[in-house]
Amino acid sequence: MARGRPATPLGTWGEINVQALEGGRFKAETRLRLWNGKAVRVQARGKSKTAATNALKAKCTERLGASDTEVLTTTSTVKDLLAAWIETKTAVRPQTRDRYNNSIELHIVPAFGGMRLNEVTPAYLDTWLQAQPPGIGANIRTVLKGAFVMATRYGLIASNPMAVVRPVDVQQKEVRALTVEEIPIFRKQIKKSGNETLIDVVDFVLATGLRAGEVLGLVWSDIDLDAAPPLLRTSGTLTYSSENGHIKQGRGKTGAAARPIQLPAVAVEIVTRRKEVFGVLDMIFPSGAGTFIWENNFNRWLRDARGEQFKWVTIHSLRKTLGSIVADQLGPHKAADVLGHTDSRLTERVYYQRNYQGVPIGDVVDAVLPLSKKSPNNTQKVADTPTTDRSTTTGEQDR
Template sequence: MARPPLPIGAWGKISRKEVEPGIWRAMARFRDFDGKTRQVERRVPGKNGAAAERALVAELLDRANSVGADVTRESRLSAIVPLWWAEQDDKNLADRTRDRYTDVVDNHIIPGVGNLRMREATVPAMDRFLKTLGTSSGKATAKHAKSILSGILGLAVRHGALDSNPLRDVSPVRTASKAVRALTVDEARALRAGLQIWQEGKNAAGRARPQDLLDVIDVMLATGCRIGEAMALRWSDIDLASTPATATINGTVIFAKGQGLKWQAHPKSEGSRLTYSLPAFARDMLFRRSTEVVRNPYDVVFPSAAGTLRDPSNYRKQWNKAREDLGFTWVTPHTFRKSVGTILANSSGIDAAAAQLGHSSTAITSRHYVERSLAAPDHAEILQAFGATGDG
């Protein structure tokens, strides 16, 4: 009769044998995570094989832990978080994403449900936690926590500690969605003209205003890139000699905890690493800057006044003052990205807009980056058929 298979992560009887003078082998059958049973052995010098057996047991325990024997229904959620973090380390997370994960895990998930055992991580428990978190810390935080918890408990499912992921059945965390508002062509022209004049003036203290707010905006209007990506644009990323001129988004400027402002060697998403053909107004602006601006050690096109990386947050503060004076108080740096998405969707289709913005799905573009038109398509001639008279 065939022997019944060992459970996953279990091993059979250990045997010892002296294979050479003073060299002992300990061996046992072990059933791996792929369901295959293998012979595992360790050879160690010794008098009677005890050391070889101890080495084998240590190896078998390590292999058993690697297939989930350390995650059970009695494991606390907080004990699984390090395993989840180990999986994230393989994903090359952006620094800001990692900081956000850390904040939500350390300040909300661990204090809120970290002491629950896996058998206690039920749909009602998770639903109650997320609703409470949404009330106390905001729906956006609750939505982020739900995503992270789904990953943590999904890991528990893969290790056999849960039969299914309870996050699949909790109530959706609904956040209020704002209608997309983008600049029309006429508004963009008026804003650019007004900003050009505004930059030439002085502030209330008689000091010169920032001279390059418009230049940064022109890069965003020419590409659809984000403000951090515009600040990270380097002269080495630009080819003004080609026809048309091009600019490649290769990174972004972020503020990382413990590190300060840094140039991140990839944009927000891998899909955003794109080479853009530049319209003439952006090409001409960059050519002018290439002859006027003093180069800096970072090679960025838009450095700070001190020649260092420029903080996107500082740019936003400067822009907030300008927009108040110009009467465009609703316009943020992200509005320019939405304006690019809207004009391309209306002229070339949603696929073209999604490709320009580096989105993996047109649904993202349509929902968050294209202003909805309130005018229905002109089908008056077709619909006239309902009101036609006579036999025709």
């Protein structure tokens, strides 16, 4: 049986053929065996035979730093890479896929989707990414990082250009929440709307710290008024995606989202009262059509009712308000448990409004550093100091 010509070993090229072209230039050509076994023809040109040969060898060496797949090649476009990458994201939530697709279709592809993978440089990506608005830059970076990791893993590029791109510089805003003094004023403002559902949701979030999707997705089975104390156990959150529409999914935003929350008296009163009116429906806060309220609609109600003084308040601000109160009283770890965070550092950084009135340490310090009995003058000063003012301040601060 006749044998064919032995195959060129992986990662090498065959005989180099050089031919003269018009104008005194030369073309070098060979067949290169890629690491995936595929053989490709490679050409290069130069002013001399030696220049053309050296250029061809350099091109082959560069090509061996990457390899083609059945779908993508080293010269595929960024758009092709992103299309292949998004197809691998089958385990993410549908709404997350929507965010990825928005970044791809609205920002990345219009900007440089036609560039070939071997043309994309870290310098280009870094410059472009840093120029994006902070609100979308982080999500875009997540998409690009994931896509180019896949390209590197498949051998389409020799190294990941996103590995050295700087993180998007997002300026951390100072946490703003309602103070203890502002809470009753804000509640009075909201009550002017006459929208009972809005009023109850606002009070319920202030009392429990639930996310918007969690509170609007509450059903009666989430509440156990017979427990001592009464408990709320979160069972998921409302989400929207182009794939599934507006639904309640059975898992929360984080792994710590499924949590029990003790219901304060104001929350118990809301649930008890609404049970008499809406008990025949599944949801505690139904829309006029007897369905789950869309978060966009609730946000519009809140904007219309909050007034000029509280135009900065969102449902997220209400979560921060309870988070700050609980953190002052019980510490950031307990606040993280209530808010459904997996790490209390997030709670401290994003949900805790700093205490600008001073931490009430007076009683603590006085207990360990008592005044000397040999100092009657100092004792007189302490006696003349109205201790009730400090205790009042402490009480207000700790609430």
